[in-house]
Amino acid sequence: MINATYAIWLRHMRKFTRNREELGGLLIQPILWVALFGVGMGRMLPDQSNYLSFMLPGILALTALGGAAGGGMMFLDERLRGILREYMVAPIPRLSILLGHMCATVSKAFFQIIIVVIVGVLAGAQLGGGVVGWLATLIALICFTLGFAGIALGVAARSKSIMGYHGMIFLFNLPLLFASNALYPLDSAPVWMQWLAKANPATWFIDVARSSTQSTDMSANLLNLGLLMGFAVAGTWLALRRFNAVTAN
Amino acid sequence: MIDAQGLHKQFGTVQAVIDLELHVPQGSVYALLGPNGAGKSTTINMLTTLLRPDRGTIVIAGHDAVRNPDAVRRVIGVTFQDLVLDRDLSGREALDFYGRLYGLDAATRTQRTKELLTLVELNDAADRLTGTYSGGMRRRLELARCLMMQPQILFLDEPTQGLDPQHRAMIWDYLRMLQQQHGMTMLITTHAMDEAEILAQQVGIIDHGRMVASGTPAELIGQFGSEMVRITANYPADYQPSWLQAEWVRNWAIQNGELRVGVDHGSRRIATILDGLRADGLQVSDMNMTRPSLGDVFLQTTGRALRDEVKS
Numbered sequence: 001m002i003n004a005t006y007a008i009w010l011r012h013m014r015k016f017t018r019n020r021e022e023l024g025g026l027l028i029q030p031i032l033w034v035a036l037f038g039v040g041m042g043r044m045l046p047d048q049s050n051y052l053s054f055m056l057p058g059i060l061a062l063t064a065l066g067g068a069a070g071g072g073m074m075f076l077d078e079r080l081r082g083i084l085r086e087y088m089v090a091p092i093p094r095l096s097i098l099l100g101h102m103c104a105t106v107s108k109a110f111f112q113i114i115i116v117v118i119v120g121v122l123a124g125a126q127l128g129g130g131v132v133g134w135l136a137t138l139i140a141l142i143c144f145t146l147g148f149a150g151i152a153l154g155v156a157a158r159s160k161s162i163m164g165y166h167g168m169i170f171l172f173n174l175p176l177l178f179a180s181n182a183l184y185p186l187d188s189a190p191v192w193m194q195w196l197a198k199a200n201p202a203t204w205f206i207d208v209a210r211s212s213t214q215s216t217d218m219s220a221n222l223l224n225l226g227l228l229m230g231f232a233v234a235g236t237w238l239a240l241r242r243f244n245a246v247t248a249n
Numbered sequence: 250m251i252d253a254q255g256l257h258k259q260f261g262t263v264q265a266v267i268d269l270e271l272h273v274p275q276g277s278v279y280a281l282l283g284p285n286g287a288g289k290s291t292t293i294n295m296l297t298t299l300l301r302p303d304r305g306t307i308v309i310a311g312h313d314a315v316r317n318p319d320a321v322r323r324v325i326g327v328t329f330q331d332l333v334l335d336r337d338l339s340g341r342e343a344l345d346f347y348g349r350l351y352g353l354d355a356a357t358r359t360q361r362t363k364e365l366l367t368l369v370e371l372n373d374a375a376d377r378l379t380g381t382y383s384g385g386m387r388r389r390l391e392l393a394r395c396l397m398m399q400p401q402i403l404f405l406d407e408p409t410q411g412l413d414p415q416h417r418a419m420i421w422d423y424l425r426m427l428q429q430q431h432g433m434t435m436l437i438t439t440h441a442m443d444e445a446e447i448l449a450q451q452v453g454i455i456d457h458g459r460m461v462a463s464g465t466p467a468e469l470i471g472q473f474g475s476e477m478v479r480i481t482a483n484y485p486a487d488y489q490p491s492w493l494q495a496e497w498v499r500n501w502a503i504q505n506g507e508l509r510v511g512v513d514h515g516s517r518r519i520a521t522i523l524d525g526l527r528a529d530g531l532q533v534s535d536m537n538m539t540r541p542s543l544g545d546v547f548l549q550t551t552g553r554a555l556r557d558e559v560k561s
Binding site: 003004006007008010011014015018019081082083085086087088089090091092 | 297298299319320322323325327329331332333334335337338342346347349350351352394
């Protein structure tokens with residue numbers, strides 16, 4: 001089980017480090033977000049570095065979402081090209097195939113996230129919170145990515161084409177972020193939107209990231225962390241269910 | 250080694266495989282023939298545990314494929330019709346990865362990879378990405394990949410599709426060598442009659458999900474007698490040559506404007522046949538005489554010439 005998961009993860013990592021286009025794209029994307037959106041929006045506000053600190057967790061969430069969508073894409077590509085069948089005739093648990101893809105997805109997202117943080121700090125974002133806060137943010141981010149990677153893989157397990165997949169998965173990207181507290185505070189938003197945002201895993205993650213990198217009060221984060229862990233498990237479960245439905249008929 | 254009984258698979262309202270039976274003894278090669286959409290892929294998917302049959306039993310090397318698929322997966326090697334090689338890995342990496350997936354240790358992986366690359370003569374290209382390989386090279390690498398875990402049984406779906414004659418012959422040599430030197434049991438699907446005749450001891454022809462003929466190539470061809478007379482003429486749509494009821498006629502059919510008669514002795518019977526056609530007032534435009542082949546068996550049982558299939 002662990003062995004097969006590792007093998008699949010390793011295969012993706014090897015392909016990833018070899019693919020200059022993908023590597024370059026993933027590298028530049030977060031830099032552009034921080035540089036263009038963060039700095040640009042920040043200029044409209046009196047205190048630029050404060051806005052950057054405020055929206056940096058949002059960019060982290062967006063990066064994780066992009067990574068999850070990319071992970072689903074990678075899985076869909078292997079499925080449509082028939083590579084998946086090579087795993088299917090091997091005596092390995094079906095779950096290990098999923099976990100291999102999910103781990104690869106999280107690894108790639110992690111690589112981007114480090115860059116976002118570095119660029120963010122260089123651009124003037126102020127991050128506090130200490131080791132505990134950072135650790136909480138990291139765990140929250142991994143759960144968040146796993147949950148959406150699960151959803152993306154679940155969609156990819158059924159999609160008949162790349163276009164169909166993109167149509168579905170686009171919903172989980174920007175619109176999800178707009179319906180959260182990623183880019184603006186929710187205080188001024190209408191009540192229905194506040195509720196929508198409260199049910200949005202992106203908000204849970206951003207709450208954790210924001211509060212634990214800006215203050216040392218962790219108590220409010222426990223609920224959000226718990227929700228995110230539940231979300232990660234639910235995402236994996238969904239992916240496995242859809243995956244089994246496709247392969248066991 | 251491969252035993253399937255009463256196999257049944259339905260997709261929605263389409264019956265893909267109906268009451269299929271198939272037996273392949275240890276060390277022999279079985280060729281599954283059939284037009285596109287006949288149920289070959291569905292059958293091979295069920296035998297290789299990728300698809301669960303609605304009804305019926307499959308026993309592979311003593312293991313029940315439905316109840317214990319992992320045990321079956323451990324003893325089989327499978328190549329697919331559409332190649333599944335990852336274009337972003339080198340040939341060596343593709344084999345290494347496959348061994349890793351099965352939990353093979355590094356030393357064994359390195360050794361087997363080396364042996365297999367030598368076997369399929371890909372040593373020179375081993376460290377190039379498979380995306381740069383030719384069709385023949387990819388087929389050979391696929392073959393090496395499915396041998397990586399030293400399987401007892403190989404399932405090869407169209408192993409030479411899209412290859413030039415030289416590369417086909419090369420693959421055939423490997424397969425024959427595997428059978429003769431390693432006693433490998435194989436099930437192949439193919440469009441090519443020559444491939445089935447050269448490689449297989451047993452042949453099954455499948456059409457519309459049913460097994461319509463099976464046996465050794467010699468048995469199947471034998472039902473057409475020793476020679477086959479083919480005559481092209483202006484046959485009416487419902488033409489019934491009642492005079493072909495003679496004891497020397499093994500078999501006859503009219504398809505695509507051609508009458509084919511399997512006879513015991515061609516040169517002795519051809520005049521009789523021509524006389525019969527003339528007596529019915531028909532204009533013969535062409536005739537020839539050949540040894541019957543698996544292609545004739547196929548045409549007779551499925552109503553379709555294989556040449557048409559290859560095009561589609």
